[in-house]
Amino acid sequence: MPQGSNWRKERLLAKAASEQKKELDKKTLQRLRKILLKEREEIIGGVKQIYESSKEIGQDGIQDIGDEAANIYNKQILLSLNENERMRLQEVDEALDRIANGTYGICEECEGPIGLKRLEARPVAKYCVPCKTKLEKVKL
Numbered sequence: 001m002p003q004g005s006n007w008r009k010e011r012l013l014a015k016a017a018s019e020q021k022k023e024l025d026k027k028t029l030q031r032l033r034k035i036l037l038k039e040r041e042e043i044i045g046g047v048k049q050i051y052e053s054s055k056e057i058g059q060d061g062i063q064d065i066g067d068e069a070a071n072i073y074n075k076q077i078l079l080s081l082n083e084n085e086r087m088r089l090q091e092v093d094e095a096l097d098r099i100a101n102g103t104y105g106i107c108e109e110c111e112g113p114i115g116l117k118r119l120e121a122r123p124v125a126k127y128c129v130p131c132k133t134k135l136e137k138v139k140l
Contacts, residue, residue, distance in 0.1 A: 024104070024105045024116065024119075028116070029099060029104065032099070032104075032119060032120070032123050033096065033099050035123050036092050036095050036096055036099075036123050036124070037096070039088075039092050039123070040089065040092045040093070040096070043085050043088055043089045043092065044089070046085060091124040092124055094124070094126075095123060095124045095125075095126075105119055107126070107127050107128040107131050108126045108127060109127050109128075109131035109134075109135065110128065110130075110131050112128055113128070114126075114127070114128045115128065115129065
């Protein structure tokens with residue numbers, strides 16, 4: 001009976017998408033999309049600034065071992081920030097992809113709608129609050 005379960009799953013997904021579309025009208029979706037695009041620009045601008053800063057570190061002439069160690073440490077911190085920014089950028093891009101393919105606002109775990117308040121607070125959210133809570137408890 002796998003076909004029956006696929007049919008039920010498709011109906012539930014269609015119902016969730018329909019309910020979410022009521023809550024996420026075009027105007028709201030466009031507003032959230034603009035927020036995501038702005039965040040994307042900020043991330044890219046920040047990464048460029050971090051990259052330029054990391055190039056400047058250690059280019060100020062002769063240094064003693066202490067200065068060199070401090071500069072190496074600072075470069076490592078800047079590069080780790082860059083990794084965090086890369087992860088944030090990926091989340092934003094995935095959210096923009098979900099908007100484009102019509103699955104934005106649908107929980108990736110239970111396929112139910114993600115509340116508008118959650119999406120406004122965290123536009124990159126992939127999970128509804130109950131599923132996110134359940135996933136975080138599993139990680140502990």
